[in-house]
Amino acid sequence: MTDEINRQRLDGKVAIVTGATGGIGEATAKLFLQLGAKVMLVDIEGEKLTATLERLTPLGEVGGSIAEAADEQSIAAAAATTIEQFGGLDIMVANAGTVGTAKPVELLSVAEFEATIRTNVIGIWLSMKHCVEPMKARGAGSIIALSSVAGCIGFPAISAYAASKHAVYGLVKTAALELGPYGIRVNAVGPGPIDNQMMASLEHQLSPDDPAAVRSQLEASIAMGRYGTNEEVAQLIAFLASDASSYCNGSIYMADGGFIAA
Known part of the structure; x- marks a missing residue:
């Protein structure tokens, strides 16, 4: 039983959490620190990032990097900063996202649609892209991308969001096939x-x-x-980040209270 419990720990692992100042992001980073990981907080909002760092620093080894999820240069820099500060990378939580503009399909502008896709799809793809080589160097890794219940079903008035979260699951399934041979697992979490x-x-x-x-x-x-609560979603993310989920790959795991069970 002790070995099984230890597999749920993250001792010695290094994690990046994007969108780290949001509810799910901060709850995940906090739990990771409590489980023994070293965590790099990544977010576009500098003042919020500073405040989040102040709250989490007493819990363990934590750093911060300002980056825009869909800007490749800043995401690459955040990954490089993580490796420089902590010596490697084991876990990527691609959490940064936006609900976008809620309008019927015919009323959305191209700019509104593209803005949601840019953050929720390109941003997650870039987070995946820039953690692959560091994880290959470690011989293993876990990538967790935030999708949604709207990644599995339709949801009126948020077509861009639903399309983006469906796309995340497609990215996850494809990356899992590509990276599995390197010991890198890729999964999605679908909050309700x-x-x-x-x-x-x-x-x-x-x-x-x-x-x-x-x-x-x-x-x-x-x-x-x-x-649900941010902390309940964080618990699922932590499971997928840990060795306790060592045979979980290429799937979406729901934290939705049964929302899509019907």
């Missing part, structure tokens, strides 16, 4: 409605006058009758 700022933004976009009504409607569609 989570009690955080991104979900609050979506609620407000869908119903500016009564966002609480959107939440009530969504909660009624969840088997467990409630939104």
Whole structure:
């Protein structure tokens, strides 16, 4: 039993978490530190990154790098900084994302659609791309990309978001086939409605006058009758990052309270 418990630990592993100042990102970084990992926080918002670093520094070895998810130069620099500071890379959590603009298909502009795809697809692809060689050098690695329940089903008014999250799962399945022979596992996590700022933004976009009504409607569609927490999603991410999930590869794992079970 001790060996099984140890496989859930992240001692000696080095992780990058993008979108690290968001609810899921910070909860994941915090849990990783508690499990013994060294963590590089990556985010575009410098002030928030500084504040997050201040909160997490007492928990372990943590660094920060300002980067825009879909900008290759800054993501490459964040990976290089991680290797310079911590000596390698074992885990990539490609978490940076946006819900984008909530509008019917015919009302979305090209710019609005492209902005969501750029962050949610190109950003995750770049995170994958720039962790492959460092992980090959280690002989193993785990890449976890954040998809969504909207990566498996349709969701009215957020077509760009749903398209982007479906694309993430396609990236994951393809990368898993390519990288499996190198000991690198690639998986996706699909959160359902989570009690955080991104979900609050979506609620407000869908119903500016009564966002609480959107939440009530969504909660009624969840088997467990409630939104999830950032920490619950982080627990699933940590499992996929750890050796306890050593035979998990190329799949999407839901943290949705039964939202898509029907």
